[in-house]
Amino acid sequence: MPNAGINIDLGTLHLPTERPASVAAAGWADIPEHGWMLIGAAVIILFLLPEIYKLLPALAGCLVRGRGNIEVEHSVSTARTRSTCSRLLSVVVIIAADRYGLYAASFIAPWSQPWLRLAELMAVLVAFNSLRLITHGFLIGMRRVRPSHEVRLALRRGIYNYFICFALWMLVSLCVLVAFSAPDGVIRWCLWGELAILWLITLVREGQILHSFCSGLTTFLYLCGLEFLPAAVLVASGLVL
Secondary structure (H helix, E strand, C coil), X not given: CCCCCCCCCCCCCCCCCCCCHHHHHHHHHHCHHHHHHHHHHHHHHHHHXXXXXXXXXXXXXXXXXXXXXXXXXXXXXXXXXHHHHHHHHHHXXXXXXXXXXXXXXXXXXXXXXXXXXXXXXXXXXXXHHHHHHHHHHHHHHHCCCCCCHHHHHHHHHHHHHHHHHHHHHHHHHHHHHHHCCCCHHHHHHHHHHHHHHHHHHHHHHHHHHHHCCCCHHHHHHHHHHHHHHHHHHHHHHHHHC
């Protein structure tokens, strides 16, 4: 006898509204333009390897003492090589930041516009560096005691030395984490942690340079304007915008 009270619908398939985490993680690599970006990053790294090898002793000196930054600026060829390496490695760091969402402000273009997204991330980095240069010029101009030219350059461009150290550290850690199939969230937090450590080292070494001709209070105020303010603007724009 037919059961008129039961209505079975076998023709409707209900799919989840959200993509699984594995699909979302693979989405970035599925876009062809991102593959070309990775190839470009590999070419940049191979091109810079000889220059980075020459810079390693100078970078090691910057990590262990503040005066190492002044010694880098004392050698014009070393400073020029350092600046070139930092500019080219910024492309590699930005690609990694895009891949793992290190800076996820809402105004950054979606994955469907990868080249625009890369350009916007580069513009954020340029804006951060420009703010540092503006505050540096303003704060140094206010002081009656003028440091030497090499000291001013070390204060303004010393962060580039630590940026190269971060980029190298990032590449090594990424190779290890990806080899062990670490989740994107773990990789993201590891990169944030590495960036924070290198930024703290930058503060300590810049403070050592400043303390050679400034009082402790002036050193703190200078670091607030040169480093804390641009960093706070960068973090706040990523969290709020």
